[in-house]
Amino acid sequence: MATGRTHRPATRSRGIPEATVARLPLYLRALTALSERSVPTVSSEELAAAAGVNSAKLRKDFSYLGSYGTRGVGYDVEYLVYQISRELGLTQDWPVVIVGIGNLGAALANYGGFASRGFRVAALIDADPAMAGKPVAGMPVQHTDDLEKIIRENGVSIGVIATPAGAAQQVSERLIAAGVTSILNFAPTVLSVPDGVDVRKVDLSIELQILAFHEQRKAGEDSAAPAPAAGAATAPSAASAGAGADASAVVPPAARPASGARKPGPEGDVPAVMPA
Amino acid sequence: MATGRTHRPATRSRGIPEATVARLPLYLRALTALSERSVPTVSSEELAAAAGVNSAKLRKDFSYLGSYGTRGVGYDVEYLVYQISRELGLTQDWPVVIVGIGNLGAALANYGGFASRGFRVAALIDADPAMAGKPVAGMPVQHTDDLEKIIRENGVSIGVIATPAGAAQQVSERLIAAGVTSILNFAPTVLSVPDGVDVRKVDLSIELQILAFHEQRKAGEDSAAPAPAAGAATAPSAASAGAGADASAVVPPAARPASGARKPGPEGDVPAVMPA
DNA sequence: GGCTGTGAAATTGTTCACAGCC
DNA sequence: GGCTGTGAACAATTTCACAGCC
Incomplete structure (x- = not known):
């Protein structure tokens, strides 16, 4: 996920998978909040909910760091804050x-x-x-x-x-x-x-575009026809945005570049909305 | 990767894997740049370089959308811009x-x-x-x-x-x-x-914290001792940041919460830098 | 009884390598 | 000859499910 010419297996770092590293800051944030409320311990279930992941994943993640929990009890909040901070390198400036x-x-x-x-x-x-x-x-x-x-x-x-x-x-x-x-x-x-x-x-x-992709699919599920947006009316005509959108935006090319008929796009090739 | 209680297999959407969806905006950006330079076609190799991925991945990604390239030639830039825009739902407002x-x-x-x-x-x-x-x-x-x-x-x-x-x-x-x-x-x-x-x-x-994690590992590789940062001198003492950093930041708790000796952290338990 | 830690299974994502077409 | 499209191998990640400990 990090860019850079990561040619090494990327996770040679020291056993901790990238996906886990990416979640540590999430756990840390949730733990810091608990710490501020002076909560002494949490279960994987509670902490997972606070961090927005599921508990199995959280336990697996923590298992890469070491055995920092207590069976039957949960995790000590302060201790875990410190361990994760250290692992992330946040104990230094x-x-x-x-x-x-x-x-x-x-x-x-x-x-x-x-x-x-x-x-x-x-x-x-x-x-x-x-x-x-x-x-x-x-x-x-x-x-x-x-x-x-x-x-x-x-x-x-x-x-x-x-x-x-x-x-x-x-x-x-x-x-x-x-x-x-x-x-x-x-x-x-x-x-x-x-x-x-x-x-x-x-x-x-990019994030907005990913949302738009899913949003579009949702609209398609509601009715058979790929309806415009979710809400109702308005849509002030003229597809290009108010201010200085570069006019080049989205122009449907004539058809396929070379050669004649091909299999149409996966969902049928008709553009839903096409600027005149 | 998208959050939300995605209980459905998530990629029931229409066969296109999430990882691919997340890269489409990248390809689109690279293609738009080519389009503005009036480049008519690109190979998977060139486009991949421009988007910062490898060509096999790009070809696989495009194969989920359909067969939009021409063997021996490459991809028609305009056509692909349109197809990806449509797939992402960007042909609508x-x-x-x-x-x-x-x-x-x-x-x-x-x-x-x-x-x-x-x-x-x-x-x-x-x-x-x-x-x-x-x-x-x-x-x-x-x-x-x-x-x-x-x-x-x-x-x-x-x-x-x-x-x-x-x-x-x-x-x-x-x-x-x-x-x-x-x-x-x-x-x-x-x-x-x-x-x-x-x-x-x-x-x-969070992004910065992930960088810090890797940065810390790099420092460890250079010399045996976990040296501070890359550069040299300074480091104006006082760990807590200039303005109003919440003082609670990082405090190493006494040791393990309960019970005595345990296996130390994966890398040895000594905190690299510890605020006095 | 409750909850962690973790092998094993299932799923998802990436890379290889080559057949097929221009 | 060059380059796409894609099965098949491989790798990473997630989820399951349960043994082990408090």
Whole structure:
């Protein structure tokens, strides 16, 4: 799931499966909430419910970390918080830089969820000279020229990229050259990075597209015909969005590129809605 | 991967595996870029590189959609753009609402990636009366009181939640009651929703935690001792972050809760760095 | 009696490798 | 000759179900 040229079996890391690692932060969040309410112990069933998974999976996950529970009783909340934190590496301080202080970058800088884990925003970096020195989230924005210096002086190994897509690859190269080995990428581009560098992607529109896929299927189940949306009326005509949607959006090509008739698409080839 | 009480085999949807669905938006993005450069055809190898996957996987993925390529030649870009768009349901207009117009909500409202797919931000909603009427991304923020009305009048079936964690569950209930059946949740909470409602989560700090996990392992490989970070000096002491990190963060509990000696953690139990 | 820890089974996802077509 | 489409092998993940301990 992490990108990066992961050629090694990926989970050579130390036995803990990737899927489990991806859930540890979920468990940690649920446990932290319990800890704040001074709950001393939880059963796998309760904790699983709080984390939104099923209990068998949770127990299996924890079994990769060690035997931290007590049969007949459950798990000690504080102890487990600590063990998971340690496993995730959150018992140490992780300075991060955020590059690209637009709307999203500023939102990230202000996001409390970082600081409350072991992450410390060490610097905000932007290419716009007009931004330099302006305070965002109580911290002056610094110019890209100083990127390498900032990385090195702060011992940063994790970088967050929130630049426009066009700048992301170059920014990632500079980050990596300066010593960063993990990147969280919000720009909608595939970064190509050398071996040994981890990249994780968050793409907001991808998530929406996945929802749309399922949403469409739901509509198809209700009635036989693939009806438009769930709600009723309106739909203010003109398929292209209000503001400046690039007109290229979705145009049904004549038919198949070459050759004549083929088997139609899996569900019948008729476009449900077709812009005129 | 989608949350929601997915009890059905999940991929009863129409044969297309979830993992494939999750990659379609990636392919679509790469194809759109090619289309803009007027590239007529691509091979699975080229397209795979552009999308950041390997070609076997891409071909397998496409084979679930149908036989849209031409042996010896490759795929017709325009045709494939259309087929994937249709499969994802992007040939229709999807009005979405964003609830919670803080930093993140505003960033989402301004994010161009939505409009350029089939998504149209139909309304911005916030609970703060002071926000009401204020323009964000060229659109007046509306008050939560009108949530149900807005949903119904616009036929919205997809909602985006960018509220604080405490408000998220209640907002989701109101959205669902008003007709929303898919939710993209940015609040760091597990939403519990009825069957038939899809939830996808994006949690910024979770991604960072996963990176930290791998980062920690890397450090361990370099030298025998688990060295701090990659870079060199600094690390401005004081483990807790600058601003208002909740002091409860990470406290190593005395030892095991009950009983005496146990097998130590998988990697040896000594905490790498321990706040004094 | 209640609940964890874990082998074994079932399911899902990925990669290989090659037949089939242009 | 080049490249897609796909069965078959392989790998990862999830779920089951129950032995083992408190």
